[in-house]
Amino acid sequence: MSSDSDNSNTSGAKTSPVKRVVIAGGGTAGWMAATALSKLLGKSLSITLVESKDIGIVGVGEATIPPIRTFHKLLGIDEKAFMRATNATFKLGIEFENWREQNHSYIHSFGVTGRECWAGEFHHFWLRAKNLGFGGDFGDYCTELKAAKEGKFAYGERMPMNFAYHFDAVAYGRFLKGLAVEAGVTHIEGDIQHVSKCSQTGCITSIKLSDDKEIAGDLFIDCTGFKGLLIEKALHTGYENWSHWLPCDSALAVQTASTGAPIPYTKSVAHTAGWRWKIPLQNRVGNGLVYCSNYMSDDEAKNTLLDAIEGDTLNEPRIIRFTPGKRRLGWNKNCVALGLASGFIEPLESTSIHLIMTGIVRLMRLFPFDGITQSTVDEYNNKYDSEMAAILDFIVMHYKVTNREDSPFWDHCKSMEIPPSLTHKINLFKQTGRVFLDDGDIFRVDSWTQVMMGQGLLPQQYHRVADEMSETELERFLAGLKQQVDNQVSALPSHHDFLEKYL
Ligand code: FAD
Numbered sequence: 001m002s003s004d005s006d007n008s009n010t011s012g013a014k015t016s017p018v019k020r021v022v023i024a025g026g027g028t029a030g031w032m033a034a035t036a037l038s039k040l041l042g043k044s045l046s047i048t049l050v051e052s053k054d055i056g057i058v059g060v061g062e063a064t065i066p067p068i069r070t071f072h073k074l075l076g077i078d079e080k081a082f083m084r085a086t087n088a089t090f091k092l093g094i095e096f097e098n099w100r101e102q103n104h105s106y107i108h109s110f111g112v113t114g115r116e117c118w119a120g121e122f123h124h125f126w127l128r129a130k131n132l133g134f135g136g137d138f139g140d141y142c143t144e145l146k147a148a149k150e151g152k153f154a155y156g157e158r159m160p161m162n163f164a165y166h167f168d169a170v171a172y173g174r175f176l177k178g179l180a181v182e183a184g185v186t187h188i189e190g191d192i193q194h195v196s197k198c199s200q201t202g203c204i205t206s207i208k209l210s211d212d213k214e215i216a217g218d219l220f221i222d223c224t225g226f227k228g229l230l231i232e233k234a235l236h237t238g239y240e241n242w243s244h245w246l247p248c249d250s251a252l253a254v255q256t257a258s259t260g261a262p263i264p265y266t267k268s269v270a271h272t273a274g275w276r277w278k279i280p281l282q283n284r285v286g287n288g289l290v291y292c293s294n295y296m297s298d299d300e301a302k303n304t305l306l307d308a309i310e311g312d313t314l315n316e317p318r319i320i321r322f323t324p325g326k327r328r329l330g331w332n333k334n335c336v337a338l339g340l341a342s343g344f345i346e347p348l349e350s351t352s353i354h355l356i357m358t359g360i361v362r363l364m365r366l367f368p369f370d371g372i373t374q375s376t377v378d379e380y381n382n383k384y385d386s387e388m389a390a391i392l393d394f395i396v397m398h399y400k401v402t403n404r405e406d407s408p409f410w411d412h413c414k415s416m417e418i419p420p421s422l423t424h425k426i427n428l429f430k431q432t433g434r435v436f437l438d439d440g441d442i443f444r445v446d447s448w449t450q451v452m453m454g455q456g457l458l459p460q461q462y463h464r465v466a467d468e469m470s471e472t473e474l475e476r477f478l479a480g481l482k483q484q485v486d487n488q489v490s491a492l493p494s495h496h497d498f499l500e501k502y503l
Contacts, residue, residue: 017371102406108447237337239323255314
């Protein structure tokens with residue numbers, strides 16, 4: 001593979017117009033990009049996707065967050081067809097078990113807690129009530145959270161619900177491939193052996209497959225997974241390693257037969273050196289263990305996972321190694337990296353597929369039909385950086401804000417350095433109850449409050465707007481909201497019954 005390039009982007013001048021897009025890799029990232037570009041910009045572009053038959057996809061990545069629904073709408077995807085094809089279930093949030101301390105659990109749901117107030121958020125009112133000795137659980141005021149707890153689900157015009165999906169990653173790729181090929185994407189199977197670059201600009205000119213077929217393009221999208229065949233191996237973009245903030249570096253994944261009706265949320269259970277996921281689909285369950293190899297051996301991890309799961313295993317547990325972090329540039333020269341090729345933050349809050357989606361949308365908005373300019377590349381990269389930094393803060397917070405001190409791993413997390421931006425967010429919340437949101441933050445105040453308080457960080461103060469209500473008014477206000485949530489949830493069918501009827 002050629003290696004004569006540096007990291008400088010295209011200089012002041014524009015490249016030639018972009019008409020031919022080559023997508024390298026046919027995992028979730030490749031097919032999401034192919035579907036979106038062909039459906040929305042396909043009249044102006046010729047799009048080719050190259051994937052290897054022999055190099056598989058990572059095959060995990062089965063839990064999502066709500067914006068995926070907007071993405072599907074944008075692409076005109078029929079929800080029922082998608083759910084049937086991918087054995088999908090509905091997801092209302094994530095339950096975090098043993099994260100604050102052993103035998104404690106809380107749910108980070110996708111719903112709004114309480115009601116919005118222009119001067120101060122709902123949690124200030126709830127905090128005042130707690131000080132006065134009433135108010136119940138914070139989760140009592142969120143429909144999605146309570147529905148998740150009770151295994152219930154429905155949505156429709158009269159029942160708005162903020163939700164996402166769990167789905168089979170391999171089937172999702174297959175489903176999208178059908179849509180992309182139908183929309184005109186040229187699909188080529190082959191192994192990329194060589195990447196050619198322009199000797200003057202360092203831009204990629206073509207990729208060569210093992211059968212000597214050469215595919216030329218104006219813009220290349222690297223979706224080749226962790227190896228980053230174009231963005232890293234060919235362009236030497238560089239990688240920011242974040243393992244000093246996110247110590248886990250390994251995962252084991254295994255599928256099991258279902259042992260009961262699917263629950264409408266992901267489960268994340270902390271253990272002595274990381275955490276375990278459980279993702280229920282219609283036909284099976286996806287399980288996995290994320291761990292830090294400095295504190296847990298592969299054998300120990302395998303035993304921990306196999307001891308904890310329920311149901312017969314459907315495959316051998318598979319180890320996946322990763323380095324948390326991000327590419328120094330998400331867009332370098334005429335190459336944009338998406339998915340694992342662009343970086344990886346562990347899947348604790350199901351953010352990876354979301355990042356593929358935001359990368360695609362950003363690329364489409366900035367699409368360089370008339371040629372790539374440095375300002376376009378910088379704009380893309382600035383947004384990519386701020387989005388990744390905000391997610392990093394949110395994920396690291398789960399490890400840092402905890403009472404766990406029962407293993408060397410958790411001792412390490414307690415004492416590790418964290419990004420200064422996260423220190424500010426934690427201090428602000430602790431001292432004043434205010435939540436700081438970054439520009440690029442995909443998580444709302446509701447997410448931050450549910451997780452910070454779920455992890456055990458209770459503010460020392462609340463916003464005095466909550467004092468504007470008398471104690472009786474506050475009590476009546478909260479009781480009314482709680483009643484509303486109770487009424488809504490009691491009218492819901494079980495998640496299983498809704499799925500059966502809906503599909
Ligand atoms: P891959 O799936 O690895 O695909 C790479 C593609 O490149 C393949 O088609 C391969 O054939 C092709 N390729 C590679 N080399 C060549 C070559 N030489 N020639 C031709 N083709 C080549 N995300 C979530 O949002 N939610 C989750 O719950 C979640 N869980 C995860 C759990 C784990 C343990 C891991 C590791 C990731 C998880 N993710 C999750 C992330 C998610 O799996 C990925 O973001 C998603 O699958 C995208 O992968 P990809 O398409 O970038 O790469």
